[in-house]
Amino acid sequence: MRRDFVMRSAAVLHRFGLLLALVVWLGSGAPAFAQTDPLPSWNEGPAKKAIVEFVQATTDKASPKYVSPEARIATFDQDGTLWVSHPMYTQVLYCLERVPAVVARKPELRNVEPFKTVLSGNREAMAKLSMRELEKILAVTLTGMTVDEFNAEARKWLETAKHPRWNRPYTELVYQPMLEVMRLFRANGYKTYFVTGGGQDFVRVYSEQVYGIPPEQVVGSAGATQFGYDKAGKPILTKVPKLLLMDDKAGKPEGIHLVIGRRPVAAFGNSVGDKEMLEYTQAGDGARLMLLVHHDDGTREFAYGPKSKVGTFPDALMAQAKKQGWVVISMKNDWKRIFAFE
Amino acid sequence: MRRDFVMRSAAVLHRFGLLLALVVWLGSGAPAFAQTDPLPSWNEGPAKKAIVEFVQATTDKASPKYVSPEARIATFDQDGTLWVSHPMYTQVLYCLERVPAVVARKPELRNVEPFKTVLSGNREAMAKLSMRELEKILAVTLTGMTVDEFNAEARKWLETAKHPRWNRPYTELVYQPMLEVMRLFRANGYKTYFVTGGGQDFVRVYSEQVYGIPPEQVVGSAGATQFGYDKAGKPILTKVPKLLLMDDKAGKPEGIHLVIGRRPVAAFGNSVGDKEMLEYTQAGDGARLMLLVHHDDGTREFAYGPKSKVGTFPDALMAQAKKQGWVVISMKNDWKRIFAFE
Numbered sequence: 001m002r003r004d005f006v007m008r009s010a011a012v013l014h015r016f017g018l019l020l021a022l023v024v025w026l027g028s029g030a031p032a033f034a035q036t037d038p039l040p041s042w043n044e045g046p047a048k049k050a051i052v053e054f055v056q057a058t059t060d061k062a063s064p065k066y067v068s069p070e071a072r073i074a075t076f077d078q079d080g081t082l083w084v085s086h087p088m089y090t091q092v093l094y095c096l097e098r099v100p101a102v103v104a105r106k107p108e109l110r111n112v113e114p115f116k117t118v119l120s121g122n123r124e125a126m127a128k129l130s131m132r133e134l135e136k137i138l139a140v141t142l143t144g145m146t147v148d149e150f151n152a153e154a155r156k157w158l159e160t161a162k163h164p165r166w167n168r169p170y171t172e173l174v175y176q177p178m179l180e181v182m183r184l185f186r187a188n189g190y191k192t193y194f195v196t197g198g199g200q201d202f203v204r205v206y207s208e209q210v211y212g213i214p215p216e217q218v219v220g221s222a223g224a225t226q227f228g229y230d231k232a233g234k235p236i237l238t239k240v241p242k243l244l245l246m247d248d249k250a251g252k253p254e255g256i257h258l259v260i261g262r263r264p265v266a267a268f269g270n271s272v273g274d275k276e277m278l279e280y281t282q283a284g285d286g287a288r289l290m291l292l293v294h295h296d297d298g299t300r301e302f303a304y305g306p307k308s309k310v311g312t313f314p315d316a317l318m319a320q321a322k323k324q325g326w327v328v329i330s331m332k333n334d335w336k337r338i339f340a341f342e
Numbered sequence: 343m344r345r346d347f348v349m350r351s352a353a354v355l356h357r358f359g360l361l362l363a364l365v366v367w368l369g370s371g372a373p374a375f376a377q378t379d380p381l382p383s384w385n386e387g388p389a390k391k392a393i394v395e396f397v398q399a400t401t402d403k404a405s406p407k408y409v410s411p412e413a414r415i416a417t418f419d420q421d422g423t424l425w426v427s428h429p430m431y432t433q434v435l436y437c438l439e440r441v442p443a444v445v446a447r448k449p450e451l452r453n454v455e456p457f458k459t460v461l462s463g464n465r466e467a468m469a470k471l472s473m474r475e476l477e478k479i480l481a482v483t484l485t486g487m488t489v490d491e492f493n494a495e496a497r498k499w500l501e502t503a504k505h506p507r508w509n510r511p512y513t514e515l516v517y518q519p520m521l522e523v524m525r526l527f528r529a530n531g532y533k534t535y536f537v538t539g540g541g542q543d544f545v546r547v548y549s550e551q552v553y554g555i556p557p558e559q560v561v562g563s564a565g566a567t568q569f570g571y572d573k574a575g576k577p578i579l580t581k582v583p584k585l586l587l588m589d590d591k592a593g594k595p596e597g598i599h600l601v602i603g604r605r606p607v608a609a610f611g612n613s614v615g616d617k618e619m620l621e622y623t624q625a626g627d628g629a630r631l632m633l634l635v636h637h638d639d640g641t642r643e644f645a646y647g648p649k650s651k652v653g654t655f656p657d658a659l660m661a662q663a664k665k666q667g668w669v670v671i672s673m674k675n676d677w678k679r680i681f682a683f684e
Contacts, residue, residue, distance in 0.1 A: 070556055147599060191558070204603050214412055215603030216533070225599050227592035227618055235618070235625040237599050244586050244600065250569035257489060257567050257579050258586065259601055261546045261557030276569055276577070283577040 038184040040336070041177040047291070047334045050327045051181060054266065054289040059188045065287035069189045073264040075219075075256060075277060076182065078196035078203060080270040080311035081293050082211065084163065084173040086302045088310060091198050092134070094157055096126065098141040101153075109140070142199060143223060143239040146230075150239055154205045168341070171210045176340045178268070178293075182211060185266070193264070194218045195256055197248035197273055201239070219259045221247045248273045253280035270295065271311045278326060290326040292317070297332040380526040382678070383519040389633070389676045392669045393523060396608065396631040401530045407629035411531045415606040417561075417598060417619060418524065420538035420545060422612040422653035423635050424553065426505065426515040428644045430652060433540050434476065436499055438468065440483040443495075451482070484541060485565060485581040488572075492581055496547045510683070513552045518682045520610070520635075524553060527608070535606070536560045537598055539590035539615055543581070561601045563589045590615045595622035612637065613653045620668060632668040634659070639674040 038055075042048040057065035058072070079085035099118040102109065109115045114133035117125045129137075142150070163173055182192045194213055196203055200220030207213040224242040229235055247255040253276050256264065267274070267281040270293040278290040294313060295304050305313045321328050331338065380397075384390040399407035400414070421427035441460040444451065451457045456475035459467045471479075484492070505515055524534045534555055538545055542562030549555040566584040571577055589597040595618050598606065609616070609623040612635040620632040636655060637646050647655045663670050673680065 070550070073558075200600075200603070208412070216415075216601070218603060222600055225596050227595045227622070235595070235621045237595060237622075253569045253577070253579060254567050258542075258564055259558070261542070261560060279577045280569070280579075 038187070039177065039180045041180055043334055043336050045334050047327050047329045050289065051184070051291070054287065055184055055188050055190075058265065058287050067265055067287055071262065071265060072185075072188070072190040073193065073260060073262055074182075074185045074190045074266040075193045075195040075260075075264040075268070075281070076178070077252075077269040077271075077274045077277070078194055078198055078220075080295065081268050081274070082174055082178050082194075083170065084301065085311050086295075086304065086308075089198065090170045091202050092138075093161070094154065094202065095137050095141040097157065097161065098153070099137060102140050106140070115140075139241045142202075143241040145239060147201065147225060147237045147239060150201060151205055154202055158206055166339075171206050172341060173339065174210060175293075175335070176337055176342075177335045179211065179340070181268070182213075186212070190266070191217060193256075193260060194220060195247065195252050195267075195277055196220045197246075197251075199223075200245075200247075219247060219255045221245060221251075222255075250276050252277035256280070265289070267291070268293070271313055272317055273312075275317060275320070282324060282326075290321075290324070291329055292321055292326055293329045294331065296330050297335075297338070299332075300338050301331060380529070381519065381522045383522055385676055385678050387676050389669050389671045392631065393526070393633070396629065397526055397530050397532075400607065400629050409607055409629060413604065413607060414527075414530070414532040415535065415602060415604055416524075416527045416532045416608040417535045417537040417602075417606040417610070417623070418520070419594075419611040419613075419616045419619070420536055420540055420562075422637065423610050423616070424516055424520050424536075425512065426643065427653050428637075428646065428650075431540065432512045433544050434480075435503070436496065436544065437476075437479050437483040439499065439503065440495070441479060444482050448482070457482075481583045484544075485583040487581060489543065489567060489579045489581060492543060493547055496544055500548055508681075513548050514683060515681065516552060517635075517677070518679055518684075519677045521553065521682070523610070524555075528554070532608070533559060535598075535602060536562060537589065537594050537609075537619055538562045539588075539593075541565075542587075542589070561589060561597045563587060563593075564597075592618050594619035598622070607631070609633070610635070613655055614659055615654075617659060617662070621666075624666060624668075632663075632666070633671055634663055634668055635671045636673065638672050639677075639680070641674075642680050643673060 039048055039052065057063045058067040060066060076082055079089050083090070096118055099115055103115055103119060110119065114129050114136055117129065118137065145153070158169065158171055161170060162168055163170055166173060185192050192213055194203055194207060194217065196219070198220050200218055200222040203220050204215040204218045207215060207218050221243070222245045224240050224244050225237040226240045227235065227237055245251060245255050245258060252274065256277070263284040264281045265284065265287060266289040267277050268291045269278060274292065282288050282290055292313070295302050295311065297303060304311060306315050318328065320326070381390055381394065399405045400409040402408060418424055421431050425432070438460055441457055445457055445461060452461065456471050456478055459471065460479065487495070500511065500513055503512060504510055505512055508515060527534050536545055536549060536555055536559065538561070540562050542560055542564040545562050546557040546560045549557060549560050563585070564587045566582050566586050567579040568582045569577065569579055587593060587597050587600060591614070594616065598619070605626040606623045607626065607629060608631040609619050610633045611620060616634065620634070624630050624632055634655070637644050637653065639645060646653060648657050660670065662668070
């Protein structure tokens with residue numbers, strides 16, 4: 001539509017015989033970021049430089065690094081890359097907090113593990129739940145309802161739940177410097193995509209409002225749905241406990257292929273779960289940009305690395321980043337501020 | 343980028359103090375299709391009228407049928423809706439014609455059914471292959487290679503294979519009236535998507551070039567891929583025989599949810615395989631448009647209906663279309679011409 005609008009506008013200007021030269025001059029004008037700093041929340045340094053130079057080069061037709069508009073795909077991990085994921089992934093908290101409502105509907109789960117532990121509210125015991133037990137919790141809290149019901153439940157929770165440290169909604173705990181990066185990419189013709197281990201349906205509830213990313217540009221862990229009809233004969237989609245895509249590690253390039261069908265030219269992550277996505281991005285031809293957010297700011301956010309269960313950043317990943325020319329973003333040194341509310 | 347360009351252009355025009363009024367006038371100007379006939383290959387009639395009026399109404403802010411730009415999703419079945427699918431689906435022909443190459447690589451299949459029958463070239467025997475046997479053929483011809491290898495093979499075949507009746511490449515046997523519909527929708531801010539029973543990877547090979555639909559807007563039957571590394575250590579994605587999505591019938595709304603994550607406002611199909619997609623589209627709020635292409639032109643293309651195995655259009659579907667207000671497009675009466683080369 002925009003293209004059409006521009007073309008029609010140009011045609012009318014031409015017909016008016018007035019401003020063709022101006023339009024031509026505009027068309028070849030300076031890139032969007034030349035006028036003001038496109039990344040005001042970033043300190044000057046190698047990370048900011050790498051991002052700005054990459055966007056400039058890949059959108060400059062005279063550059064050997066030029067990337068044609070249709071190939072401009074940038075992918076972003078979410079947890080720990082775009083918003084806070086400590087002490088626990090937001091969606092896991094959602095699932096844990098949904099347990100009482102599920103048990104109210106299915107009382108037979110009340111005295112069964114792992115639901116019993118979750119209902120006890122004993123955080124220490126909850127922290128010890130195994131991956132298998134967590135999966136049981138995810139299954140009953142993320143499936144068994146229609147897509148519309150799930151969306152309404154998740155939306156309601158997101159409006160009221162608050163992070164214990166900042167006492168703010170989770171959707172405010174997004175990294176302002178990364179929002180600026182996403183905007184810079186989009187302003188230069190890039191399609192920005194989530195490629196997250198989080199649930200595709202969960203992230204879609206707020207992706208557009210919080211990040212400017214529409215639902216169709218959210219690649220995430222995805223369960224199957226089942227088409228059917230409700231009692232009134234209305235078509236519905238029900239979320240069923242069958243995993244189609246675990247969008248983590250090797251699942252990230254697999255998910256990118258499934259939903260996007262092209263290789264990104266830029267990819268942002270923060271942990272070992274993003275390694276394969278960055279490798280896959282780098283393996284393409286032409287200009288490439290791979291980045292990892294490093295949580296090294298215990299004062300303003302969190303400092304964690306190889307030993308953290310959530311958002312693990314092993315030493316081997318750091319070594320690989322150095323060897324392969326991936327940019328490591330230091331939250332402490334590269335980010336002037338972390339959140340918009342600061 | 344376009345939006346940004348328009349915004350920057352507008353800012354400069356304003357600064358020049360010259361043409362703000364003109365720009366405002368352009369912004370509220372007549373829709374793209376008012377100037378010339380947007381559907382020149384269509385005869386005047388209820389189908390053309392329904393399409394043009396729907397696009398006008400849903401993009402007119404003053405209309406109660408207005409649809410906000412981000413919700414403008416139109417989905418299109420492919421086989422029989424956008425290109426010829428008789429006497430057999432193009433992709434099935436591709437798979438059958440790939441069998442010799444596969445057997446050359448795996449000689450142990452030479453005397454095993456169904457490969458033996460396919461190698462015999464006996465079309466009558468091939469027509470009798472069961473769905474189970476066809477699936478075996480699809481599995482060995484569509485999986486077991488990297489995504490890049492598959493793309494190269496499919497591209498090569500599409501460049502050389504020809505439809506027996508028209509002696510032209512399959513990619514020329516697209517319906518010109520439908521290309522015009524897709525362009526009309528896109529010119530008015532709609533995202534056009536394939537939602538096809540055909541293989542997602544197969545369709546992506548030519549979707550952009552032939553239909554102007556980028557790979558990320560192709561929803562189709564999809565197999566899993568597996569991330570790994572080749573002998574040189576380069577990351578690769580290998581197509582594996584595990585079906586993630588059978589994008590037909592109930593699979594269509596399920597696939598739409600998986601890849602797009604929003605309900606379309608307009609949907610085009612041609613057979614019983616599109617019924618659920620049209621029902622799902624209609625079940626949303628606000629303006630809706632559901633259409634079925636009816637193959638009733640045995641002279642210029644094919645005439646088939648309830649009895650055809652390929653692209654079945656049962657009487658019950660016709661009755662449902664009438665009852666629910668779906669538009670049935672008569673190829674014979676509604677289309678001035680079928681192909682661009684006519």
